[in-house]
Every structure is written in C-alpha cells, then in structure tokens.
Amino acid sequence: MAIKQDIRLAVDAVIFSFAANIKKVLLVQRKNDPFKGQWVFPGGFVDDGENLETAAIRELEEETSLRMENLSQLKAYGDPGRDPRGHTVTVAFIGQVNADAVKTKAASDAEAAKWFDLNDLPQLGFDHSEILKDAIKFFKK
C-alpha cells in the first residue's frame, strides 16, 4: 500500500489467576532493552497477516509456555511516547486461568516468567501499570 507509516503494532496478554482467593497476574522479566530486567506483560509485535488475538496467544505461549485457547480484547494503547524505541501501538488482551493448574516457563526474549500477587507487584515497564488498572476494572464489571 502507498501509505507510509512509522508505527509498530504490538499485543500484550494480561493473564489473571483468581484461585483460592489469591489474585495473581502473570508477568515476564525483560531480557533486553528497553526496560531490561523489569517486569511486563507477555507480548510482542504482530506478524504480517496475523490476527490480533492470534498474535497475543502466540506471544503468551512463546514467552511463558502457557497456551490459552482464547483471550478477550481489553483496549488499544497508542500514546506515541509509550515505547522509547518509537511509536508503538499495543492492543492488550486479557484472560483468566488457575495458576495452580498450569505450568509456566520463561522462553523466547523473557528472562523469567512468574505469577505475582496483585498486592505485591514489582514496578512495571512501559505503560503496563495503566494497562493493569484497566484490566482490573474490566474484571470487576
């Protein structure tokens, strides 16, 4: 197409576990800059010709080994300054599993993958604190 854009499209997966009344969220530790060493939602860039939800499911599995059948779309985040590498829009998806019933293992460009209690979260990279707030609101609806 003739349209030239310098914008990247990404997806993120916010996965909650509400088992045994302990509210947890699945995070991965970044292996590379930006935000190297910080915790973020599993996610990454959409492939050409790939559906948004498919991309979120793929990135989730690639980074955490967790395979989800479907995810719900939360919202698109498009602040041009949200990624220091350049204008990147991410579409966030959310899902729910029982953390005790699934295995997760860091892979791809994730240094680690870990469930965190929502009351004891590390500092999140990018704008993922804002995404988390919206995701929690979504589940309270």
Add this chain to the structure above:
Amino acid sequence: MAIKQDIRLAVDAVIFSFAANIKKVLLVQRKNDPFKGQWVFPGGFVDDGENLETAAIRELEEETSLRMENLSQLKAYGDPGRDPRGHTVTVAFIGQVNADAVKTKAASDAEAAKWFDLNDLPQLGFDHSEILKDAIKFFKK
C-alpha cells in the same frame, strides 16, 4: 526500530445521534477505491507520532467538518483481510451528538457525509457492519 512490519494502522469514528428518539449514525461516501461509492464511518490512517483518539477526531473533522472534543474507544479490528489493500488494523471510536444541532459537510476524501437512520442503512464498506453492531451494543450497556 529494527522491527519490519507491513501493517497499517487506521482509526474510525462511529458518531450516533439519538435526538427526538430517532437513532442516526454519521456515514461518509467513499470517493476512492476500495469500496468507492459505498458508505463507511469517517476515518483514515494514523499519522506518525499521533495519539489514536486525536487521529479519530482529526479524521472525523477532515471528512465531515464535525468537531468532537473527545471520543470513547470501542475496539481494535485486526482481521488481516478486512482491507483489500493489505493488512490494516483499525481502532474504532464512538461518540454522540445531536444531529440537529451540528453541521456536517463532506470534505477530504469523502464524496458525501450524511446522517442515516439506523433502521434504514445502506450497505457498509469494509467490516463496518460488524463495527456498527459492536457500537450499538456499547451504547446499550
């Protein structure tokens, strides 16, 4: 950024009017292919460095002369086949005005801009029928 993607990012604005119990939606007639002559929501491509909502407000004004202060985000639509020109993801926004209290006038790449009764709609281009269904559900919440 090193990431190469062949994906375009667009926005669309679904503007309803519920005045005097007549439910209307604002559509524009496409001047160019694809879907030349068909009716669609005002919209277009996001500029580099531009916020999604800002882009939707800008495209709405460029194509219909209607100036909205803010819009709500509905959803991102990313089926790779939704635009025959190539993989294009659109983020749809919605807003509400009183059609009798505002002026609209086709401009930019819109052949015409017109309010349509929701009970008497033309065939919509792209996947805009699906977007309209979601937008109607959103307002019924």
